[in-house]
Amino acid sequence: MTPPVLSDLLAAQRRIAPFVTETPLLRCDALDAATGARVFVKAENLQRFGAFKARGAANALALLSPQERAKGVVAFSSGNHAAAVAGQAKAMGVSAIIVMPSDAPQAKIANTQAMGAEIVLYDRVREDREAIARDLAAEAGRSVVPPFDHPHVIAGQGTAGLEIAEQLGRRGLKADAALVCTSGGGLVAGIALALKAAAPRCQVWGVEPEGHDDFARSLQARERVANPSGVRSICDALMAEKIGVLPFAVAQDLGIMAVAVRDQDVREAMRFAFRHLRLVLEPGGAAALAALLAGKMDVKGQVVAVTASGGNVDEALFAEILTGG
Amino acid sequence: MTPPVLSDLLAAQRRIAPFVTETPLLRCDALDAATGARVFVKAENLQRFGAFKARGAANALALLSPQERAKGVVAFSSGNHAAAVAGQAKAMGVSAIIVMPSDAPQAKIANTQAMGAEIVLYDRVREDREAIARDLAAEAGRSVVPPFDHPHVIAGQGTAGLEIAEQLGRRGLKADAALVCTSGGGLVAGIALALKAAAPRCQVWGVEPEGHDDFARSLQARERVANPSGVRSICDALMAEKIGVLPFAVAQDLGIMAVAVRDQDVREAMRFAFRHLRLVLEPGGAAALAALLAGKMDVKGQVVAVTASGGNVDEALFAEILTGG
Numbered sequence: 001m002t003p004p005v006l007s008d009l010l011a012a013q014r015r016i017a018p019f020v021t022e023t024p025l026l027r028c029d030a031l032d033a034a035t036g037a038r039v040f041v042k043a044e045n046l047q048r049f050g051a052f053k054a055r056g057a058a059n060a061l062a063l064l065s066p067q068e069r070a071k072g073v074v075a076f077s078s079g080n081h082a083a084a085v086a087g088q089a090k091a092m093g094v095s096a097i098i099v100m101p102s103d104a105p106q107a108k109i110a111n112t113q114a115m116g117a118e119i120v121l122y123d124r125v126r127e128d129r130e131a132i133a134r135d136l137a138a139e140a141g142r143s144v145v146p147p148f149d150h151p152h153v154i155a156g157q158g159t160a161g162l163e164i165a166e167q168l169g170r171r172g173l174k175a176d177a178a179l180v181c182t183s184g185g186g187l188v189a190g191i192a193l194a195l196k197a198a199a200p201r202c203q204v205w206g207v208e209p210e211g212h213d214d215f216a217r218s219l220q221a222r223e224r225v226a227n228p229s230g231v232r233s234i235c236d237a238l239m240a241e242k243i244g245v246l247p248f249a250v251a252q253d254l255g256i257m258a259v260a261v262r263d264q265d266v267r268e269a270m271r272f273a274f275r276h277l278r279l280v281l282e283p284g285g286a287a288a289l290a291a292l293l294a295g296k297m298d299v300k301g302q303v304v305a306v307t308a309s310g311g312n313v314d315e316a317l318f319a320e321i322l323t324g325g
Numbered sequence: 326m327t328p329p330v331l332s333d334l335l336a337a338q339r340r341i342a343p344f345v346t347e348t349p350l351l352r353c354d355a356l357d358a359a360t361g362a363r364v365f366v367k368a369e370n371l372q373r374f375g376a377f378k379a380r381g382a383a384n385a386l387a388l389l390s391p392q393e394r395a396k397g398v399v400a401f402s403s404g405n406h407a408a409a410v411a412g413q414a415k416a417m418g419v420s421a422i423i424v425m426p427s428d429a430p431q432a433k434i435a436n437t438q439a440m441g442a443e444i445v446l447y448d449r450v451r452e453d454r455e456a457i458a459r460d461l462a463a464e465a466g467r468s469v470v471p472p473f474d475h476p477h478v479i480a481g482q483g484t485a486g487l488e489i490a491e492q493l494g495r496r497g498l499k500a501d502a503a504l505v506c507t508s509g510g511g512l513v514a515g516i517a518l519a520l521k522a523a524a525p526r527c528q529v530w531g532v533e534p535e536g537h538d539d540f541a542r543s544l545q546a547r548e549r550v551a552n553p554s555g556v557r558s559i560c561d562a563l564m565a566e567k568i569g570v571l572p573f574a575v576a577q578d579l580g581i582m583a584v585a586v587r588d589q590d591v592r593e594a595m596r597f598a599f600r601h602l603r604l605v606l607e608p609g610g611a612a613a614l615a616a617l618l619a620g621k622m623d624v625k626g627q628v629v630a631v632t633a634s635g636g637n638v639d640e641a642l643f644a645e646i647l648t649g650g
């Protein structure tokens with residue numbers, strides 16, 4: 001398999017239009033004042049099922065053959081990909097089994113169940129989710145919908161980048177920089193493909209949690225390296241073991257950069273989004289905003305696009321973050 | 326003064342375009358499933374300064390004469406109108422004094438201060454805010470920007486209704502019903518003027534807190550009656566003493582109806598918006614959604630527009646509502 005190219009993203013955009021929302025690109029005075037930049041927030045927390053994952057899932061499912069769709073699909077996911085595959089499978093009349101870690105946020109498990117998918121829980125530390133999914137797939141001839149390392153998935157996520165370019169274009173602007181929440185790398189690769197086509201000099205940053213900075217270390221090592229197991233992060237959505245093969249190829253080809261944020265930065269970004277954007281962001285969905293607000297890169301005077309990539313967070317955690325330090 | 330008409334709303338829309346956001350009209354599967362209707366949420370919490378009030382304030386300020394603008398303005402408000410007048414005055418280079426109740430949410434006082442306005446706090450129970458504002462206005466020749474009872478303000482708020490009609494129209498739909506958070510009545514009157522023009526049979530409901538149901542009682546009595554003083558509600562934004570003269574005239578003319586919600590309904594609607602829409606709503610901004618979710622009217626099979634009119638709420642209250650019963 002090879003990474004998608006711009007024409008694949010444009011085809012994906014037409015293909016998935018009935019199944020996704022064109023999410024708004026928001027700005028606010030407080031964000032511009034805090035950064036000295038012109039900042040635009042791509043509110044993918046307002047996407048169907050509460051995260052950008054609806055895009056890649058729709059594209060991957062729509063590109064299955066009729067025979068494959070009749071046999072159904074399997075997906076493994078920490079949460080947002082799970083709900084997205086379950087939801088899009090339901091919309092397309094496809095049977096879905098979802099393999100989720102037993103410690104996923106209740107909001108994400110409930111979202112997935114609400115879509116009518118069959119859920120198989122596994123132990124994140126002791127079991128190999130990919131092996132479980134492959135076994136389930138082999139049993140019944142189901143297709144696996146991978147969370148990031150597939151050209152159809154990357155092309156689907158990249159439609160968020162096409163929308164950013166279009167929405168900025170309607171304001172007469174181009175992105176100088178883009179900050180993208182990053183785990184397996186499907187979103188950052190897709191957005192880089194879209195934005196570099198519209199603005200070749202745009203600097204694209206993948207933002208990952210401290211202790212899960214496999215992307216930064218992989219770029220430095222010029223080969224994919226894994227995260228150590230067992231490191232905790234508040235960003236449950238950004239805990240892939242390592243960046244995908246295809247996203248890494250795109251990242252090297254397009255010169256994507258990496259930066260890491262602390263849990264504390266993420267908490268502050270969630271509070272900022274609550275107060276100034278009136279958006280509910282989950283920790284992993286606030287990582288890019290956290291990098292910006294923590295001043296991790298110099299963007300003064302620039303047009304900056306930031307992904308708010310998801311908003312599925314349990315009430316208790318959100319309340320604790322709002323009222324905590 | 327007479328109420329505005331459709332052409333005033335259309336003129337306001339052009340006039341205030343540089344000063345407001347076209348907010349998204351959102352839908353979600355869970356809301357349609359819960360109601361049996363096709364529900365669209367007008368997310369005015371994503372409006373500048375966090376509430377629809379940015380619209381009326383911009384229109385009123387833009388229609389002042391150059392001499393009036395040079396002398397500055399005064400506004401009295403429980404919070405969202407305060408921040409909106411302060412923010413739009415700053416954007417247009419007009420000096421503003423804002424009269425706010427001392428028990429207004431900290432988020433709203435802070436928003437207003439951040440806009441550089443001078444703030445005068447008063448005691449909601451013991452002092453008459455309109456008299457304070459009039460005195461301040463008389464001293465320095467400042468113009469009062471009233472919160473709802475003015476044709477320019479109503480026309481500005483009505484631009485939210487124009488957008489709803491346009492956004493539904495792009496989906497090939499017209500509103501069968503609209504639910505609008507209501508206090509002084511500027512928003513419900515403006516939205517009714519816009520929606521009844523696009524769909525004359527559209528039923529428009531003003532939603533107010535129980536114990537503050539002056540609008541319902543006024544419609545029944547065929548004259549404006551006041552709320553008893555001292556009744557508490559979680560909806561700090563919906564505590565006007567009574568509906569305005571002009572909004573009441575529009576309501577009688579267009580057959581607007583009224584319904585009341587309990588604090589408990591509002592809390593549940595805020596939790597629903599958090600979980601399923603990933604939006605931060607303040608209590609007053611969730612009243613219309615609360616009426617819908619509590620089944621206050623039969624909307625099965627209908628196209629329903631619901632205003633989510635504001636999102637300025639203190640962290641502690643939001644956390645308590647998320648985790649409370």
